Amino acid sequence: MKHAKLTKLELQILEALWSHGKASIREIQEDFPAPRPAYTTIQTTVYRLEGKKAVRRVRKIGNADIFEPTVARDVTRHRLLDEILSFFGGKAQPMMAQLAEAGKLTLDDVHELEKTIQALDEQRKSGPGPAKG
The missing domain is CATH 1.10.10.10 (Winged helix-like DNA-binding domain superfamily/Winged helix DNA-binding domain)
Known part of the structure; x- marks a missing residue:
């Protein structure tokens, strides 16, 4: 697809x-x-x-x-998210502000998001080292 x-x-x-x-x-x-x-x-x-x-x-x-x-869930979600972000100039912040204004994003959601971002950041920093062989 x-x-x-x-x-x-x-x-x-x-x-x-x-x-x-x-x-x-x-x-x-x-x-x-x-x-x-x-x-x-x-x-x-x-x-x-x-x-x-x-x-x-x-x-x-x-x-x-x-x-x-025949399409993966994560691929479809990424495409849909890209499409939605395009309505906000490709930026997440205006979309998140809209979600907050609509009551769809809570402070608890933001705290969970912070934890996810920190964990992903840690993964990127410690990522796979150079291949040994």
Whole structure:
């Protein structure tokens, strides 16, 4: 999948597939909370994802096709994050300010984020040394 835009429903279907690894359309539909989208809605969207090369059919059991994701969760998240950041000039600070204003970012979140950044910084500094051999 080359930078295909994904809808919210497509991302939810991919999330179900990432969780299960492989699933039929019925299994994907059952992964949704009530009220679930109609079976045909899920089916159409899965076929659309197949056209975007984000999923593929891996086998057939009876009448049911089994699908698996062809894109990794982390790759998709990074692309989506890059797309969101582009709305904020590629900078995280204005996005975080918007999240805080919307009540989606708390002080606890910021403290956890600080810990994550410090841990990543430590990893980078101590990173793998020169290869010995």
